[in-house]
Structure formats: C-alpha cells, structure tokens
Amino acid sequence: MPSSTSNSEPHGVLKREGALPAGLRLTASDRPGQAQPVPARDIPKQPWGRLALGVLVIVLIATIALEVNARHLQLHPGDLDNSEVDWAVERSRSEGAPVAIVGDSRILFDTDLDRFEALTGIRPVQLAIHGTSALTLLEDSARNKKFKGLLIVGLADTMFFQPFDGYGGYIHSRETYESPARQWSAGLDHMLQRRLAFLDSSHRLSVVAARLDADFRPGVEGPFDDIWKLAEVGERRQTWMWPRIVTDRFLRAHSRWAWKGFKEKFPFTPELIAKGQQRAVAAVEAIRARGGDVVFVRPPSDIHLRINEEAQVPKAKGWDALLRNTHSVGVHNDDLPPHLRRLIMPEWSHLSRRCATVFTDAYVRRLAALTPRLKLRVGAPPPLSRDDCVAPNGKPL
Secondary structure, eight states: OOOTTSOOOOTTOOSSTTBOOTTOOOOGGGSTTSOOOOOBOOOOOOOHHHHHHHHHHHHHHHHHHHHHHHHHTTOOTTOOOOOHHHHHHHHHHGGGOSEEEEESHHHHHTOOHHHHHHHHSOOOEEOOOTTBOHHHHHHHHHHOTTOOSEEEEEOOHHHHHOSSOBGGGGGGGGGGGGSHHHHHHHHHHHHHHTTOGGGOGGGOHHHHHHHTOTTSBTTBOOGGGSOOOOEEEOGGGOEEEOHHHHHOHHHHHHHHHHHGGGOOSSOOOHHHHHHHHHHHHHHHHHHHHTTOEEEEEEOOOOHHHHHHHHHHSOTIIIIIHHHHHHTOOEEEGGGSOGGGOSOOOTTSSSOOHHHHHHHHHHHHHHHHHHOTTOOOOTTOOOOOOGGGTBOTTSOBO
16 A cells, blocks of 8 residues: 555556546545646547538538528528618718619619619619618718719608608718628628528528517517518619518518508607708708709508508698709609509508519609609610509509
C-alpha cells in the first residue's frame, strides 16, 4: 500500500501530471491538501465523418420538406422581403431618376413597372409603402434635393390626409438602414429567397403560430385579426397581389374583414384636411423650384370601402381641391373610360395582378397626355382594356 507521503499515484493514474485514463477524472476530494491539476480527458474515437454526413442528410431532408410545404402553400422562389433596407436602397436610386412613385399600398400593388417601362422606356423607382400616408412620402421627396424628375403620387384619400405617417415612419431615420452591414445582410437574404420559397417572412413558424390563437388577448386584436400575406414582391420592389388571395375564399374573406370597411377611426375635420392641403402645396412647390414636377393618381377601391372613404374625405374636398391647390394634373379612377373601370379587386382595396397591368396602362397613357414629362415611346404596345384581366363570367383571368 502506498504511503501517504509517497510520490506514488493512485492505481490507474498516468505518470504525466494531470493525465487520466479514459473514463476517470479525479476531484479535489480525491487529493486532499494538494494543488489540483487540470485533468486531461481523452477524446473518445468517433466516426466523425459519418456523423457529419448524417447531420448533412438530416438538414437536406428538412430543407426539402420545408420547401415542398411552401410550394403547397403557393409560396414561390423570388418572392423577396420588402424591408426598410430595400426602400432605403431605392430611395438612394431615386436621386437621379427621371420618374419615381410614392404613395400607399394601392399605387404599390396597382403599378406594373414592366408595363410602365414598355410604354415609356422608363422604369420608375418604386418608393410607395403600404399603410403609409402619401403626403409623408411626398414631403420626403421634397427634402431630397437631388431629385429633379417627375414624381407620381398615388393616394387613397383617407390615408393621404391622416394625421400620422403610418408604417413608413421609419423614413425619418433612413440612414439607419443604409449601413453596409444591413445592405449586405439584405442582399444575402434576397439571394437565398430567389431560390427557396420557404424563406417567406410572412410564413415563418413564429409568425404562423401566433395567428392560430384568435383570442390572443381578450378584447384586444391580435395577430389573427391582422392583415396576413397579401403580396408577392419581385426585384426593385415590384409588388403584386399574392395569387392565393384571388383563389382562396378564406384568405380573401379574412383580408376583407381586416380592412373593417375603412370606417372612420378619427374625424377628418375641415381643419385637418386644410392642413394636409397646405403641406402638399409646400412640398410640390419645393420640388418644382429645383426643376422637378408632381402629378397625382387615385387608384380604384371597391364600393365596400369607397363609400366610407367618400364619407370621410369627399372627392371635392380632397382630390379636386388637391389638384387645384397644387396646380397639378392627375388621373382619378372615376375619370377613366367605362371599359377601364370595374376591375377585379379581390379583397376590395387592391387590384389583381393582371388588372394592375391594365390600370397601369390606363394611367400612364393618360399622364402622357397631361404632362410633357412623360411620353409614350415609339412602338409602345397597344392599349389594354378590362377584357384583358376579367373573364366574361366576371372572374379574374
């Protein structure tokens, strides 16, 4: 038996200080009164190559399963996130652009940039933001001293004169989203989204799970009551309606319900409308003072929403006064020929993809006749009509 003062080590301990045989680790209680060396545990031999291959196979199977499920939900590769960073990038591009578009989600959904370019040879910069006052974005363009082109302002009357910015309030801190790190991150995200449908931010597990509880907080509207996925977004913020809204009765009904008829949420007093008119005049004058120009477009809305919009901001006090006060020209859906009206608005507020092309064709041709800043190119495609997006039975094509 070894002496308590002997240099002998307990049975099984290796001669090298701190080295232990496989499966054995001494603790302080095993060596009273002695400084405890850091034990060295042997790493067991494992088939690391096969383990790595197994992990890779599992990840591949999971990715395929997610992608198959996404395609089943009618999600598509190339549907890009429309983030603050993307808007900031386009805002920078607008500085030298001949045409830019600002406004709320209607002009965002209802403008086909490809058709615009086919008609005029110019691809406009799309700066509209959903749920945002076009007046806020008009004023932002007025502050952009490098913009000297034609600004197309698309508006919904109540959204334009509301006393707050809406979702686009982040434009006041635009510099935050112009950092190289954010833009590289967004670029990497888009690179993957161009190839994989399951990366759609509207269908992440955390987002979808939150929608399952219709009573998220009693008496308070939660994610179930919010607007779900409405749009697909392509390159340069080209936006159109998600096809499933057109074909899926439940999603279409849910979207309609979420608008709540655009019923009054606050009073549009004469003072509030007059203040909005004054802000618009100042912004338009600032753009024209440096050589630019401004025109207005009022996209359509279904009667279920239009009746409340008109009750809150009548056309005579909103749209007509706006054109008169700013000395501007504009295209209102009500003024289009009958064969260009009654287009398909599946959820009452935005046009279907093909009808958005028809509306774009109509308003661009009308603007080309109203302002010398926009001209139809030689060889422009022939005009479209309602028949190009609505079947004889009234259903969308």
